[in-house]
Amino acid sequence: MFRVAICDDEATSLQIIEALTEQILEDAGIEYEIATFEDMLVMTKELSSGRDEYHLLLSDILAVGMTGIEAAEELRRLGDKIPIVFVSSTAEFAMDGYRVHALRYLKKPIEFERLQEALLEAYRMSMNSSGFLKIQVADKLHNLPFEQIEYLESQGRVTNIITPDETISVHMKFSDMEQQLPADSFLRCHRSYIINLAHVKDLARYRFLTKSGVEIPVSQLQYADIKAKFLKY
Numbered sequence: 001m002f003r004v005a006i007c008d009d010e011a012t013s014l015q016i017i018e019a020l021t022e023q024i025l026e027d028a029g030i031e032y033e034i035a036t037f038e039d040m041l042v043m044t045k046e047l048s049s050g051r052d053e054y055h056l057l058l059s060d061i062l063a064v065g066m067t068g069i070e071a072a073e074e075l076r077r078l079g080d081k082i083p084i085v086f087v088s089s090t091a092e093f094a095m096d097g098y099r100v101h102a103l104r105y106l107k108k109p110i111e112f113e114r115l116q117e118a119l120l121e122a123y124r125m126s127m128n129s130s131g132f133l134k135i136q137v138a139d140k141l142h143n144l145p146f147e148q149i150e151y152l153e154s155q156g157r158v159t160n161i162i163t164p165d166e167t168i169s170v171h172m173k174f175s176d177m178e179q180q181l182p183a184d185s186f187l188r189c190h191r192s193y194i195i196n197l198a199h200v201k202d203l204a205r206y207r208f209l210t211k212s213g214v215e216i217p218v219s220q221l222q223y224a225d226i227k228a229k230f231l232k233y
Helices: 011-027 040-049 068-077 094-099 112-129 174-179 223-232
Strands: 002-007 032-037 056-060 084-088 104-107 132-137 140-145 151-155 158-162 167-171 186-190 193-196 200-204 207-210 215-217
Touching: 002 011, 002 040, 002 112, 011 032, 011 056, 011 112, 032 040, 040 056, 040 068, 056 068, 056 112, 068 084, 084 112, 104 112, 112 132, 132 167, 151 174, 174 193, 186 215, 186 223, 193 215, 200 223
Parallel strands: 002 032, 002 056, 056 084, 084 104
Antiparallel strands: 132 140, 151 158, 151 193, 158 167, 186 193, 200 207, 207 215
């Protein structure tokens, strides 16, 4: 469940942001919950209480009593690392947003595509931080630990996820699947393959060899770059 908190002291603006967020997440097939706040103090207390885990805060900058920047500073002081996307009618506080490690800074009126990018990025971050790849096959939900995945293979409209114990076939675009994987350990080495570098035994010219003995092709055009990334890993 992807949980989003939205804070804006203008009721109309709050409703618009909530409606756009719902549309984007529903279009992406993401299960979600949204909590809305018109008071920065109430929002800060709720998020810092730890009663519920939130994966994204969409917050206005200007408000009565406490600004979005001050709210973010308080959350950071309390150790909350929640991604924050600031929404404001002015760019005046953009640099302050960097100080509290804001994910994005969007100007009102919000552009649908910009909000979509921010929401999906935060969603991918929440997936990666959990240590699990969450996928649904038919009516079964899989919470697959990243460390168990050896490699992924694209076959048309199907992505095969290979582990030491099973192969799970998912109807999902290969590029969409790639975005849900931690970039520091998973590498797109070929148009049809993504490999978990933790499962690599060695790299020879134009192929990886996994610890289980499977050869995975490596793109000839990108071989030098892929080799550099593997050596860095």
